[in-house]
Amino acid sequence: LGNADIGSAAKALREIIVNSGKKVHIPESFVPWYPNLTVEHKGSYAFLKIADGCDNFCSYCVLPYIKGRYRSIPEDVLVKQAEFFVKSGTRELVLIAQDTTVYGKDIGGDIISLLRKLNDIEGDFIIRLMYAHPRGVDEKLVRTIVELPKVVNYLDIPLQHYDSQILSRMNRGYDSEYIDRLVEMIFSIAPDMTLRTTFIVGFPGEFDEHFEKLYDFVTKGYFTHLGVFQYSREENTPAYSMDAQVPPDVASLRKEQLEMAHDSISCERNNELVGKVVDVLVDSPALRDGFVIGRMRQDAPQVDRIVRIKGELKVGEWAKARIIRSFSHEFLGVAEE
Structure with missing residues (x-):
């Protein structure tokens, strides 16, 4: 097919x-596959796919060859789907694509217009933007996120690395200086912005000095959430035949070191919430009777932190919970009346 x-x-x-x-x-x-994209959904959150395909052609990635060129789904179709989700009880719309920032470039629209139209939908729900390519995150987008009440002050920006030489070999289209300016711009406009990113370690040509630059950048603590992936060699990609392939054991060690560095920051940051009352969206019952699983607004579903809450709470409702214990990736809390 x-x-x-x-x-x-x-x-x-x-x-x-x-x-x-x-x-x-x-x-x-x-052949468009979305004309009848109006399925109902049961749950606290729903993923709203706004486009398919990719035009970035990063040297390590096979997706553009599998999925084809970037294709946006028309705004009216997405708004209709979002309305169905909200009417079905969805409390959070999570916008996804291979690159959400270039949405609409092929159909005469843009991501800001889409965010505004989704924000205008009636209902009690929030909107989260994921997979924002660093080149597409500009001042206008950040100010729009801050301005729209239903859009969460949260940005998922997969940087993939920090060293300029490695970024060039990855064909990412930016360097470390661009990243520094980007982070400064975001926090100057939205000091409370929650940032998520991902990095790839062990990419061909990554020597100790390149990894050390990435490590030092991570320890600055800009990112509330961070994912680390060990480079996976994919056939039929430019990176597959690059010289200076990194031994798997070295890449694995670097992954562990980067994760430990960020976990240390996360534990310290999470501990500051102990004793405080936070708003949580209840996602599901927990395996243990009398407990549910929820998230704060700063946390995306399936990839970020969770709160295990003791209390009789319903899935899909916003509730208040007092944090009584914190870990690197989750909290323990009790429901507040």
């Missing part, structure tokens, strides 16, 4: 089951 006619997947599977054979379907051009 490929990725040009996703909407035909169900039909193709039915034909395969009935006819007990193989099926090859290669459309001549991309």
